[in-house]
Amino acid sequence: MQLIVCGLGGAGSRLAEGLVAANSRGQRSAVVDSVALDTDEGSLGELEEISDDHRHLYGVLESSGRGLDGHRKRGQEVAEEELTELFRAVDDLQTSRGDAFLLCAGLAGATGATLLPHLAAKLRSVYEIPIYGLGVLPDVDATADEDGSDETGKQVDRAANAGLAIDTVTETTDSLLLFDNALWTKTAETDAEPAVRTRLNETLVTRVTALFEAGEIDRSGRVAESVVDASEVINTLSSGGIVSLGHASQEVDRPTESRFGLGLFMQDKELDETTAIKAIETTVRRAVNGKLTVDINRGSVQRGLLVTGGPPEWLNRQAIADARSWLAQETGSVEIRGGDIPTPDTDTIVALVVLAGVGDCQRVSELRAAAANNTE
Numbered sequence: 177m178q179l180i181v182c183g184l185g186g187a188g189s190r191l192a193e194g195l196v197a198a199n200s201r202g203q204r205s206a207v208v209d210s211v212a213l214d215t216d217e218g219s220l221g222e223l224e225e226i227s228d229d230h231r232h233l234y235g236v237l238e239s240s241g242r243g244l245d246g247h248r249k250r251g252q253e254v255a256e257e258e259l260t261e262l263f264r265a266v267d268d269l270q271t272s273r274g275d276a277f278l279l280c281a282g283l284a285g286a287t288g289a290t291l292l293p294h295l296a297a298k299l300r301s302v303y304e305i306p307i308y309g310l311g312v313l314p315d316v317d318a319t320a321d322e323d324g325s326d327e328t329g330k331q332v333d334r335a336a337n338a339g340l341a342i343d344t345v346t347e348t349t350d351s352l353l354l355f356d357n358a359l360w361t362k363t364a365e366t367d368a369e370p371a372v373r374t375r376l377n378e379t380l381v382t383r384v385t386a387l388f389e390a391g392e393i394d395r396s397g398r399v400a401e402s403v404v405d406a407s408e409v410i411n412t413l414s415s416g417g418i419v420s421l422g423h424a425s426q427e428v429d430r431p432t433e434s435r436f437g438l439g440l441f442m443q444d445k446e447l448d449e450t451t452a453i454k455a456i457e458t459t460v461r462r463a464v465n466g467k468l469t470v471d472i473n474r475g476s477v478q479r480g481l482l483v484t485g486g487p488p489e490w491l492n493r494q495a496i497a498d499a500r501s502w503l504a505q506e507t508g509s510v511e512i513r514g515g516d517i518p519t520p521d522t523d524t525i526v527a528l529v530v531l532a533g534v535g536d537c538q539r540v541s542e543l544r545a546a547a548a549n550n551t552e
């Protein structure tokens with residue numbers, strides 16, 4: 177499925193950039209065009225993949241081109257004042273080639289998180305394609321008092337910012353894919369460190385790319401036998417609410433012709449069915465039971481999508497069908513879609529699990545509570 181990717185604010189722009197980079201590296205393509213909108217000139221200047229004419233600095237009077245340091249009120253004001261121009265920057269992209277918009281932002285900031293709902297609402301009034309959000313939660317412990325000070329000594333509560341952002345972002349998008357930095361940073365690390373951010377962004381980009389490029393034709397023009405249609409992704413993400421992504425991969429042994437002196441046909445026969453079934457089962461279970469992009473309660477999942485990729489002879493149909501039934505049981509959801517991506521030139525089995533339509537989760541409730549406490 178082809179995306180128009182919009183990076184809003186610092187985190188959003190870096191994520192958009194990561195998606196564009198992954199898109200040009202990968203076998204399939206899922207990004208048709210991209211733009212970065214930010215109040216921080218330095219941050220925009222560090223981008224490499226999004227060209228200069230697709231980067232837009234705004235709110236200069238308010239921010240002096242140095243960002244808004246978490247002051248949401250100022251973010252709201254500049255987003256409203258400059259919305260027409262910011263919308264035009266997106267409208268000028270190759271939107272007619274897109275199947276959906278993906279608006280990316282760090283929810284604890286003041287730039288991306290405040291622009292996202294305004295831009296989503298404006299796009300909704302003009303376009304008929306879905307609008308997805310990709311939101312990052314800060315690495316703060318929302319239950320602790322972790323206020324920080326900005327350059328002017330003012331208190332900025334990132335947990336409260338994220339808690340304030342989450343509802344409007346969810347309401348204005350068709351689905352909000354969440355990534356919780358707190359889950360993915362190690363003790364003694366913070367999400368302010370560039371190297372940590374790079375690692376987190378790579379993790380998220382891998383999953384988001386696996387989702388949206390599923391079903392796209394690969395660069396050699398090869399169409400997989402059983403692909404995930406764009407409509408399957410759209411239907412899964414159409415229920416609104418929060419989305420969490422699970423992912424796992426496993427290398428498999430593919431006998432080479434020279435080692436066995438056999439042709440391709442024989443290689444396929446060589447593969448023991450039980451081994452293939454087991455490999456699919458363990459990879460899917462690791463994807464679901466392993467670390468998700470955000471912790472959710474499985475019982476709150478309304479819709480799911482299971483994408484399995486790998487060498488064609490390893491994608492055992494019965495095992496994939498069984499994995500889908502298992503996922504339906506685990507989530508109690510009857511709407512579990514699926515598709516496989518046979519990739520002949522790989523020796524890795526990949527499982528991507530999309531858990532969608534989640535109304536609430538503990539982490540989001542804690543952030544909301546931090547916001548309520550902050551405004552009392």
Ligand SMILES: Nc1nc2c(ncn2[C@@H]2O[C@H](COP(=O)(O)OP(=O)(O)OP(=O)(O)O)[C@@H](O)[C@H]2O)c(=O)[nH]1
Nearest residue numbers: 185186187243244245246282285286287288314373
């Ligand atoms: N995963 C990830 N998180 C980030 C990254 N950059 C920032 N964050 C997180 O996102 C929050 C918001 O930061 P920014 O995106 O820079 O904020 P902004 O939207 O530019 O808004 P202001 O800086 O307030 O103008 C931070 O507090 C971090 O928790 C990044 O590259 N990757």
